[in-house]
Each structure stands twice: as C-alpha cells, then as structure tokens.
Amino acid sequence: MKNKNSLLHRLILQTIGHEKRQHYMIPIFTILLSLIFGILVIALLGKNPLQAYYNLLQGSGLAPKASYAGHKGMITDFTSFLNALTPMLFAALAVLIALKAGLFNIGVSGQMLAAGFTATVLIGYSDLPAVIAKPLVVLIGFIIGALAGALVGFLKHRFNINEVVSTIMFNYIFQYVISFLINTFYVDPVSRQSANVKQAGRLTLVDVVVGDYKMDIPLGILVAVAGIAVTAFVLGRTTLGFEIKAVGSSIRAAEYAGIRVGRTRVLAMMLSGGFAGLAGVTYYLGYFASIQPKVLVSTGYDAIAVALLGNSSPIGIIFSSFLITVISKGSTYMSSTSGVQAEIASAITGIILLFSACGAYVKYKVNRWKDMKEEM
Amino acid sequence: MNTIIIDGLSFALPLFIMAIGGIYCERSGITNLAIEGLQGFGAFCGALFAVCIAQYFAGNSPVPFYLAMLFAFLGGMLFSLLHAMLCIRFKANQVISGVVINILAMALTEFLTKQINASIFGAASNKFVLGVSARITVPVLSKIPVLGAVFTNLYPFEIVIALIALIAWYVLYQTRFGLHLRACGDNPHAVDAAGIEVSRVRLVAVMASGALSGLGGICFAYSISANFSSNIYSGYGYLAIAALIFGNWKIMPTLGACLLFGFARSGGYELVKFLEMPSSYQDLVMVLPYVLTLLMLIFFSKKNHAPKALGEIYDKGAR
Amino acid sequence: MSDYIIEMNHITKRFPGIVANDDVSIQIRKGEIYALLGENGAGKSTLMSMLFGMYEPDEGEIIIRGDKVKIQSPNHATKLNIGMVHQHFKLVSNYTIAENIIMGMEPVKKTLGLFPAVDLKKANQDILELSRKFGLEVDPTKVIEQINVSMQQRVEILKMLYREAEILIFDEPTAVLTPQEIEFLLEIIRSLQGDGKTIILITHKLEEIKKIADRCAILCRGKLIDVLDVATTDTKTMANLMVGREVSFTVDKPDPKFGREVLRVEHLTVKNEDKYEVVRDVTFSVREGEIFVVAGVSGNGQIELADAIAGLMKPSNGTITLNGVDITSYSIRRRNLAGISYIPEDRHNVGLVMDFTLSDNLALKSYFEEPFSLKGVVRPEEFTKYGDTLIEKYDIRSSQGNDTIVRSMSGGNQQKAIIAREIELDSPLTIFVQPTRGLDIGAIENIHKQIVTERNKGKAILLISLELDEVMNLADTIGVIYNGAIQKIADARTLTPSEVGEFMMGVGGKHA
Numbered sequence A: 001m002k003n004k005n006s007l008l009h010r011l012i013l014q015t016i017g018h019e020k021r022q023h024y025m026i027p028i029f030t031i032l033l034s035l036i037f038g039i040l041v042i043a044l045l046g047k048n049p050l051q052a053y054y055n056l057l058q059g060s061g062l063a064p065k066a067s068y069a070g071h072k073g074m075i076t077d078f079t080s081f082l083n084a085l086t087p088m089l090f091a092a093l094a095v096l097i098a099l100k101a102g103l104f105n106i107g108v109s110g111q112m113l114a115a116g117f118t119a120t121v122l123i124g125y126s127d128l129p130a131v132i133a134k135p136l137v138v139l140i141g142f143i144i145g146a147l148a149g150a151l152v153g154f155l156k157h158r159f160n161i162n163e164v165v166s167t168i169m170f171n172y173i174f175q176y177v178i179s180f181l182i183n184t185f186y187v188d189p190v191s192r193q194s195a196n197v198k199q200a201g202r203l204t205l206v207d208v209v210v211g212d213y214k215m216d217i218p219l220g221i222l223v224a225v226a227g228i229a230v231t232a233f234v235l236g237r238t239t240l241g242f243e244i245k246a247v248g249s250s251i252r253a254a255e256y257a258g259i260r261v262g263r264t265r266v267l268a269m270m271l272s273g274g275f276a277g278l279a280g281v282t283y284y285l286g287y288f289a290s291i292q293p294k295v296l297v298s299t300g301y302d303a304i305a306v307a308l309l310g311n312s313s314p315i316g317i318i319f320s321s322f323l324i325t326v327i328s329k330g331s332t333y334m335s336s337t338s339g340v341q342a343e344i345a346s347a348i349t350g351i352i353l354l355f356s357a358c359g360a361y362v363k364y365k366v367n368r369w370k371d372m373k374e375e376m
Numbered sequence B: 001m002n003t004i005i006i007d008g009l010s011f012a013l014p015l016f017i018m019a020i021g022g023i024y025c026e027r028s029g030i031t032n033l034a035i036e037g038l039q040g041f042g043a044f045c046g047a048l049f050a051v052c053i054a055q056y057f058a059g060n061s062p063v064p065f066y067l068a069m070l071f072a073f074l075g076g077m078l079f080s081l082l083h084a085m086l087c088i089r090f091k092a093n094q095v096i097s098g099v100v101i102n103i104l105a106m107a108l109t110e111f112l113t114k115q116i117n118a119s120i121f122g123a124a125s126n127k128f129v130l131g132v133s134a135r136i137t138v139p140v141l142s143k144i145p146v147l148g149a150v151f152t153n154l155y156p157f158e159i160v161i162a163l164i165a166l167i168a169w170y171v172l173y174q175t176r177f178g179l180h181l182r183a184c185g186d187n188p189h190a191v192d193a194a195g196i197e198v199s200r201v202r203l204v205a206v207m208a209s210g211a212l213s214g215l216g217g218i219c220f221a222y223s224i225s226a227n228f229s230s231n232i233y234s235g236y237g238y239l240a241i242a243a244l245i246f247g248n249w250k251i252m253p254t255l256g257a258c259l260l261f262g263f264a265r266s267g268g269y270e271l272v273k274f275l276e277m278p279s280s281y282q283d284l285v286m287v288l289p290y291v292l293t294l295l296m297l298i299f300f301s302k303k304n305h306a307p308k309a310l311g312e313i314y315d316k317g318a319r
Numbered sequence C: 001m002s003d004y005i006i007e008m009n010h011i012t013k014r015f016p017g018i019v020a021n022d023d024v025s026i027q028i029r030k031g032e033i034y035a036l037l038g039e040n041g042a043g044k045s046t047l048m049s050m051l052f053g054m055y056e057p058d059e060g061e062i063i064i065r066g067d068k069v070k071i072q073s074p075n076h077a078t079k080l081n082i083g084m085v086h087q088h089f090k091l092v093s094n095y096t097i098a099e100n101i102i103m104g105m106e107p108v109k110k111t112l113g114l115f116p117a118v119d120l121k122k123a124n125q126d127i128l129e130l131s132r133k134f135g136l137e138v139d140p141t142k143v144i145e146q147i148n149v150s151m152q153q154r155v156e157i158l159k160m161l162y163r164e165a166e167i168l169i170f171d172e173p174t175a176v177l178t179p180q181e182i183e184f185l186l187e188i189i190r191s192l193q194g195d196g197k198t199i200i201l202i203t204h205k206l207e208e209i210k211k212i213a214d215r216c217a218i219l220c221r222g223k224l225i226d227v228l229d230v231a232t233t234d235t236k237t238m239a240n241l242m243v244g245r246e247v248s249f250t251v252d253k254p255d256p257k258f259g260r261e262v263l264r265v266e267h268l269t270v271k272n273e274d275k276y277e278v279v280r281d282v283t284f285s286v287r288e289g290e291i292f293v294v295a296g297v298s299g300n301g302q303i304e305l306a307d308a309i310a311g312l313m314k315p316s317n318g319t320i321t322l323n324g325v326d327i328t329s330y331s332i333r334r335r336n337l338a339g340i341s342y343i344p345e346d347r348h349n350v351g352l353v354m355d356f357t358l359s360d361n362l363a364l365k366s367y368f369e370e371p372f373s374l375k376g377v378v379r380p381e382e383f384t385k386y387g388d389t390l391i392e393k394y395d396i397r398s399s400q401g402n403d404t405i406v407r408s409m410s411g412g413n414q415q416k417a418i419i420a421r422e423i424e425l426d427s428p429l430t431i432f433v434q435p436t437r438g439l440d441i442g443a444i445e446n447i448h449k450q451i452v453t454e455r456n457k458g459k460a461i462l463l464i465s466l467e468l469d470e471v472m473n474l475a476d477t478i479g480v481i482y483n484g485a486i487q488k489i490a491d492a493r494t495l496t497p498s499e500v501g502e503f504m505m506g507v508g509g510k511h512a
Helices: A006-014 A019-044 A049-059 A074-100 A108-124 A131-159 A163-186 A222-235 A239-249 A251-256 A260-285 A299-309 A313-336 A343-355 A359-375 B002-027 B033-057 B063-091 B095-117 B146-153 B156-174 B176-184 B186-193 B196-223 B236-246 B251-274 B279-302 C045-053 C072-080 C095-104 C118-133 C149-162 C179-194 C208-212 C235-241 C300-310 C332-339 C348-351 C358-362 C379-395 C413-426 C441-458 C468-474 C495-503
Strands: A204-210 A213-218 C004-015 C018-029 C035-036 C059-064 C068-071 C083-084 C108-111 C113-117 C166-170 C196-201 C215-220 C224-229 C259-269 C277-287 C289-297 C315-322 C340-343 C427-433 C460-465 C477-482 C485-492
Touching: A019 A049, A019 A299, A019 A313, A019 A343, A049 A260, A049 A313, A074 A108, A074 A131, A074 A213, A074 A222, A074 A239, A074 A299, A108 A131, A108 A163, A108 A260, A108 A299, A131 A163, A131 A260, A131 B279, A163 B236, A163 B279, A204 A260, A213 A260, A222 A239, A222 A260, A222 A313, A222 C413, A222 C460, A239 A260, A239 C113, A251 A260, A251 C259, A251 C348, A260 A299, A299 A313, A299 A343, A299 B095, A313 A343, A343 A359, A343 B063, A343 B095, A343 B196, B002 B033, B002 B156, B002 B251, B033 B063, B033 B095, B033 B196, B033 B236, B063 B156, B063 B196, B156 B176, B156 B196, B156 B251, B176 B186, B176 B196, B176 C113, B176 C441, B186 B196, B196 B236, B236 B251, B236 B279, B236 C315, B236 C495, B251 B279, B251 C059, C004 C045, C004 C468, C018 C035, C018 C045, C018 C059, C018 C196, C035 C045, C035 C208, C045 C196, C068 C259, C072 C083, C072 C340, C083 C149, C083 C332, C095 C118, C095 C149, C118 C149, C149 C289, C179 C196, C196 C208, C196 C477, C208 C235, C215 C235, C215 C358, C224 C441, C235 C332, C259 C300, C277 C315, C277 C460, C277 C477, C277 C485, C289 C300, C289 C441, C289 C468, C289 C495, C300 C315, C300 C340, C300 C427, C300 C460, C315 C332, C332 C340, C340 C413, C348 C413, C348 C468, C358 C379, C358 C413, C379 C413, C413 C441, C441 C460, C441 C468, C477 C495
Parallel strands: C018 C224, C035 C196, C035 C215, C083 C166, C166 C196, C289 C460, C289 C477, C340 C427, C427 C460
Antiparallel strands: A204 A213, C004 C018, C004 C059, C059 C068, C108 C113, C215 C224, C259 C277, C259 C315, C477 C485
C-alpha cells in the first residue's frame, strides 16, 4: 500500500468515502462505470455512443425525436414509457420485500405469469363493465401472486426448502402448465398467443385522444406509486416492518426477541408475491393484452438488478427502475436510428448488475482505506 | 421402449455432466446458481467456433463438432472466472452472483450472436445453425435385448461425457485434490490450517464447474435444438441444480436423478405420441422433473445435507 | 549461538483501531513448557498466530533455532516444525480421523500403477502407529462428527505430531474440557515434554500454569509485563500482574432477604437435535431477592437449561412455573411479557440484531407495545427518547449514539446494551448466562455490581456461570450441574470452592 495517497485514492475517498452518502453514491458510481463500459463497446462497434444514449432518452419520451408519426409526440412516448415502467416498479418491490426478510424471490416472473393468466381467464375474457372489471383484475392479481408467494414461504417454513430452489421450480411449472392451458383453450390461431383481453379489463387505456394526441394511459402507475408508499411505510414505520427486517438480519436474534420467524417470513413472501402479481396484471393486462406461451418475461430477473441498484430502498427503486426501463424501452428506437443492436441494452443492464453485486465489497474496501488513513 | 432409453440418455447425460460441475463447485463451498448461464455461454463459444471453421471442413466431418466441444469447455471455464472473482475475490453474495451471471450470459450471448451474424456473416439472424450431431451404434453390444438400446443411436458426446464423468468421480473421491475440495465445503478453516490455499481450491472448483457446464450446453445445442440461440436458456442449468440437490451432492445418486429426469421426459413424450394427443400436451410432460423435484424435497429435505460451509464467505482472518 | 529455540524480538502488530502487540520480546528454550498468561484481548493469540504464520508482524524479528525467519504461512511454520492446536478446532466434520490428520500431507499410491490416489490404507496404518507411540490412542476410521470434544483435541495433537512438529502451541486447550479431561491433557503435555518437544501454552487459568509450566510470560493490553519462573512465584502475584492492578476477588453484598418463589422448574428434561438428553430431570426454584447460580463446566447442559426456561428450546418433559403460573407451553413472546428477562450466552447471534441501530436494539423486546408503537405503527421519536435515557443511565458508549449500528460497537458496550435492555424490562426473573465472558476486569466488576443491585431490589436472579470465582462471589444459592443433571443444591455459605469444584466434576459428596 505505497500509493495510499495517490490522486485516484483521494478522489474515491472523497466521492464515496463518506458513510452517510454511500447509500446513493455507490450505486451512482456503479451506473457511471457501466455507462462508460457501454460507451466503449458502442464506440468499438464504430457507432456514436452519445448519439446512441440520446436515442435511448428519445425512445423513452424524455427527449424530442426528429419527427413523429400522426397523433404521436414526446408525450405519447412518455406515457408509453410509463406503461412499461409500471410492471417493473411492482416487480422490484416484490424482490425488495423478500430481500428485507432475508429471502431471495427469483420466482417473480412465474408469479407474474400465474397472476396475469388467472386475471386474463377470469376477468379479461368476461363481459363485466370496466368499473368492476379493472378493480377485480388488480385484486385477483394481488391475491394469486400472494398465494404463490405464501406457498414458497410455507415450504421454507414447514419443510425447510430453500426458496431459491422452490421459486425456480415454480417458474418452470407455471410456464409449462400455463403454456399448455393457453395452447389448448385460449390460443389465438393467428398470433399464436392467448386471445387478447377485452378493453374493459385492461389496466391501460389505449389510444385515448387528448388534444391532438392519441396516447396509452397506464392506470397501474398510480397503483404502483401507492405501492411504493405503502412499502416504505410498512418497512419503516410498522411493527411488521420491524419484524421483517429483524428476521432478515438475524433469525436467531429475531426468535430470541419473541418474533415468530415462520409467520413473518410467510407474510413477507405473501406481500412479495402480491406485488409480483400486480406486476403480472399490469404487464399482461396493461402493457400487453395477451400472453405468449412458453415464455417467462425477463422483468422478474431485471427486477433483481433494480432492487440491488436501488440499494433495497423503496425510494431508491424509483430511480433504478426508471434507469433500467429507459435502457430497455429506448433500445428499440436506438437500434432503428443508430443501428446499434437493441440487445446491447440488456447487456448494459447485466453489466450494471455485475458491478452492483460488488457494491458491498467496494463499501468494505473504501471504509478500510478510511480507517487506515485515520490511523496515520 | 428403445426410443425412451435412447432419448432419455441423450438428455440425461449432458444434464449429468453439468450437475457434476455443480457438485464440484458446491462441495468446495461456493453456491452455484450460475450453471444456466455458464452452459449458455459455453455453448455460445463452442457454436461460434464451429460456425467459423465450418467452411474448412466437409459437411459431414465430425471435427468441427469435437472442436466445438473443446471450445465450449474453455468458454464455460472462462465465463466461470466471473463467478469465481465475485464470490472469492469480491466476497459478493453467492446467490446474487449466480443470478447476475445468468442474466449477463443471456444478454451478452444474445447481443453477440446478433452482432456477429450481422457484421461477420452479413446475415440478420439470432442463431448459429449447427445441425444435429451424427449418431453411432456400437456393434454387438447393441444387440443385447432391452439394454442394447443404451448402445444404440448414441451421440458421440455421450461417450465423451461418460469418460469425463468417470475422471471427475475419480478426482473427487480418490485424489488429494478431491480430498481438499470436499473439505473446503465443510470447514475451510481446517483446510487453511493444513497449509492449503482455500481460495485456489475453490477457484479450480468453480472453473471445473464452468467447463463442465459449457460442455453440457454445447451437447444440448447439438442435439435438442440443433443450433445456438437464446433457446439454449430453457432451464437445463436449473434442472442440473435440482438433480444435484436431489442427489444429495454426491455423484452417483445425482446420476440416478438425471436418469430419472431423462426417462420421465422421453417416456412422457412417447406417451403423448402413443395416445395421439396434440403436441401441446408435451408441455405437461416438461413439468414432470420440476414437480418431482419439489415433491422429493418435501419428503426428503430432512435427510438432505448440503455442504456445511456452502455459501459462507470465507474470511481468513475470522475465526 | 544462543540456547533458545525460539526468539521473538520487539514484535509489534497493529490492527485497525488497536495495537495487538506492542514491542513484545520473548525467548523460549528447547524442551521447556512456556506459558503465555493474560486476559482476553491481551494479545496472546495474536503473538502466537504470528509464530504460526497466520499474520506477519509489522515490526520485529523472529528467530527459530538461531536463524532469522519470515514465517509467511502456516505451511511455512509446519516446515519449521511448528504446530498449533487452535482454540476452535479446525476439523472437517464429515471426514474420518485419518483423513483429517493426513490432509495436506497425504500418502499417495498409484491406482493401476498409473493414476495417483490418496492411500487411505497406509494412512490408517501410520496413524495407528503414531497414536500408539505417543499414548494417544484413536480409531483412525471414526468420523469426527461421532467423537467427543476431548477426542477431537487428541486428533488435533496427532495432526501436529504427524507433521513432526517440535514446537507445539496450545491455544486455551482446557476451555472446553471437563476436569478429568484437563488432568489427562496435562499428563499428555508433560509426556510430550518428555519426548523432547517444546511446548507453548496460551491460557488465562493460573492453576494450570502453576501445575505444569516452567516459565510464564505475562501480557497485558498488548504489552509484555514480565517473564516469571513459575516455581518461585505465587498465583496471587501472577494475577495482579495479569490485570495490571490489585485484584479484589470479592463483591460487597448484604445478607439476602428472600421473598416468595418466582421461578419453579420441575423434572425438566431437554433433548437436543440429535435426540440426546442434554438436561435431565432438573428441579429447583428461585425466590425474590435471591441469586441462584447454576455452576458447571461448559457443555453440561446449562445453556440448554436457560434456553428452555426462556422458551428458545422445547422441553421434552417437566414444567416451568413463573409466579405460580405454568408457562411451559408459552411462546417466547408470552414468557417475556409474563416476566422473564434473558441475557443469552451468544450476544452476537442471539442477543442483538447486529445490523440494527442501538436504539432499535434497545427496544427489541418492547417495540410492539405502547409507547413505542400504536396499533402496529411505530413511533421513531419514542425509540430515540428511550435510547437516550438508557445510553445515559447505563453509560453505553458508541460513535453515533442511538444511530450506531451495533456491529461497530465494542464487545463490552454491546453487552451493556443487552443488560440495559433486559434490566429495564423490570421483569421479576432475570437469567444471566455467562454475562462477563470475554470482558475486561472493569466491565466484569460493573456487571457484578448490577446483578447484586437487582437482587437487592427483590428480583429473582438465575445466573449461569463457568467461572468458579464468579460463582463463589455472587451466589446466594448454588446448584451444580453435571452431565445435564443437578448434583447438589445448597446455600452458598455452606460450600467451599473445592467442594463446588468436586461436584462440577461429578465426584462431589461421595467421600463425605
């Protein structure tokens, strides 16, 4: 450690050395590193990286495009972006609550599918009027997701089955069983997907005419914002939140304090699954109106990135899901305009995720440096 | 009946070799959820190499296939270094690291496949077409009633896998390295005190896991899917994990689990065909291994013993 | 050329925030038993870890057999014929004794004349011979999980001998043993000395040093205080040097005033995970204003007894009555509310949520009640208020007060936080399990005073202790536990320390 006072060292200490600021400085550091990585790759491909990044913003309705089709504009792009953001927010909440209880919910995608499919079949194809259908879709989404989550929690509590293993198993079980059901009973022969749900049950209002624009208005985003507020409140200000965090930090200490560990875990998984269910209905009966058989959406996995990047805080995930959605949603436009393959978006997301997995180590290392410096 | 054995084996063996990799990794104390990503990335490397050299060989030459296996082996090993770095060097949460590797592998190979197809082969395609590997039938042995099916219509990779599995078994249970590796998963401090570098043993274990996963991946690419595309990520890696948990982190019982999965699958397909049901019923067959795993875990989870130090971050200083 | 086999000169080792060894110099002769005496945290283990190559000193030099060496790894130490039995055994639980001993130095054979493999047959044979040679008989094919602690220690010693160690370091070897096992171990150490080995013994137990050591180095707060000839020094002098001041072994305690019975335990039996009876048919009671001490050697069921009363383990038989109410089937929470405070043995994993703040930990058992929360909604301002009061009252020191993450606090202050929380619950019964373990003398005195104060207020105290001094100082009533069963219950004033000691070994009262 000869270069203890090198410039880089000092720079790092000054930016992310401060303990109070670390909880947002480290994720920002991570993102910057990943974006720089992205710039290098795009430049290597012989494209203009800044142009490509700007395209991402344009595609998400955060910057104006050069030209728009009829009845389209930046605002319609933005509402469409919000439409994609909604399921991501819910999915990230699902991962987050489980993480707080020390559980790893890899089954968000499967829970989304189960909830989305059930709501599609029960309400999506029914003739109920919109005022009844929409709330019912939300309710069913939450309940089915919560049941799927609670089952995982129960298996962990009763049989000590690792939740990572069981959620992966359930992902495939849901995927294949629902694929079978769709192909056998609900398939649209042309699209090879499930038949579209009726407008009454859909959580996104499609082609609403506002002034000169025709836009998609995602009603779910309001529920998502409410969901974030509720989560923040539950975790920060309720005894249940206190118990969830205690169980997540130390099972034995929680038990000693008189907390019922099994019950708390099942409850946490139930909430987690419930949010995953809401992600499912806002995805399959909002952003889309049908289900593609044999496919698990990547939202559930991306949500892990979002939750980690958001530093496992409900407010943090607003920012991180915003970022990840900009990258994924804007990638189509980027691909068509700058010619960079759209798939680079998920590669960048992956890199962000890779770096954020090292976050704890960076924090540990930086604090060690600081301790050594103070000693000198 | 013969078809069930032939197809079952050709599915079970690649699964088995990936599971052996997983056993190496987990017995050394590193949780490995990354098998899915490792097999995909390995298959990608192998497939890419095969496509690149295909023009130099005759259409029916087996050489590209063997080279693809070698490169898949190396590719998986290379990518597993990421998992090793995160888990050993950066002391990251091993579950998170595994999930990260999977997401990254999927994103990266999908992007690279398209990019390479576009810029090198000038085609807008998201796959590398490989075709199905030729099959061989062992004379004499294949004539044995019932069991003869084991030696009929074999993919060459099945023989390679059987050989490697034998070596892997020997190394794990008979050699000094194997002794050290299994000790790392139970009490790394004991290994350290015996003057053996824990992180080096674990590094080798993770790399072995990557290499074997890559090998398994390319075998699936050359049999079930006949090409490399994102379809390679359809859960074989997770199934391998299920198999090794099922097999209680031991090689022979894990072989049993893989064979069970393989025969359940091929048997189910045959049943669907036999009963002349529509092909969508095959999806129900696909569910079988996962349901089986869950049920077995419910009944046997008490008897299952994961390696003691599995997933624990090893810190030399801490006692 | 000196006649010393080991010389460690001017050794200094720093860790973040602490100087573990400060200019320490020791010289050890070949063939002697050399003891390192000091309290927890005095720097004994650190010094020996450097000799064993686990750390490198920041300053100073190490000379082995006249050669200056830089010991970079345990491997290197082994090559220099240095071996160490660690306080926490380093054994692979699912391996056989032989596999554990040979690990790293396995005999190799060639399978089919070609492939290298571990030769277990030869290993078993070698170890059988080795164990006979040194009188440490073991069955090499037994699995570690199935043998007891004393046998495991034997395996650790054989591990050193297998590596032909000449210098043997023992780190607190008697902490986990019963008195007979200790006697036997000391025998072994003496006979190893007879075989020409040099032995270094790390300990804080004066009697052991007096029994077998030739010389003794005393460390205090990282500094070498003195090196004494054991034969010519009395234990009192050693004790004073060890703690750095005059030790008063007594606590001021007025005569007891017993009130009604608070806790009654009847025919309590507890089984562990392996269905083994760790507590057998235990019956006793504790009254108001009484300190009831359960004395015993570690591992005789006292922890499980405390856990069963607090509800952390389920008894298989018997009843627990608190203030006349049968609480045997109560949950942990209900027991807390019914009036049990519990200071557990393991403060890191059980007593505290290490990643929570200090104020959250101080409210860990009352967060669900008013005023901390109302209808399930917590009130952070009440946590802060309560935290401030307790920090002040119990002098809990930390870097950021209420908001400090307890993981970053010192062991003594962590223990203060637990004791503050449990005493403030104002429960009629408080259970203390080894409350002073690993703390320095000042903190120990403080905790002893608190325990006596609570007792004087009329609380019932159940204290579980392994230290005979602590037992004799604090107890009103002593219950000695051995092998899960209570051997003797008596008024503390009627028992001498040696009588208690005999009961702890399971041999008490037989010749009376």
